[in-house]
Amino acid sequence: MLSNIGFPGLLLILTLALIVFGPSKLPQIGRAIGLALKEFKEATKDIPNEIQEQVKEEIRTAKESLPNKEKDTD
Numbered sequence: 001m002l003s004n005i006g007f008p009g010l011l012l013i014l015t016l017a018l019i020v021f022g023p024s025k026l027p028q029i030g031r032a033i034g035l036a037l038k039e040f041k042e043a044t045k046d047i048p049n050e051i052q053e054q055v056k057e058e059i060r061t062a063k064e065s066l067p068n069k070e071k072d073t074d
Contacts, residue, residue, distance in 0.1 A: 005013070021029060 017029070018026060
């Protein structure tokens with residue numbers, strides 16, 4: 001997402017933010033954005049684990065529902 005902006009674009013965005021919000025508000029805004037990103041990462045971190053657990057449970061259920069085939073040794 002941010003990899004397509006590049007350094008000049010990022011510099012332009014930061015300059016516009018400085019002009020619009022002023023130097024006193026920038027640390028507060030940066031802190032709020034940082035906390036929001038941290039919470040988002042923590043919330044999405046568990047999603048792959050939950051999906052993996054659900055898949056394992058489905059496989060276990062499917063294996064249990066299959067009839068057991070015993071080999072004939074006659």
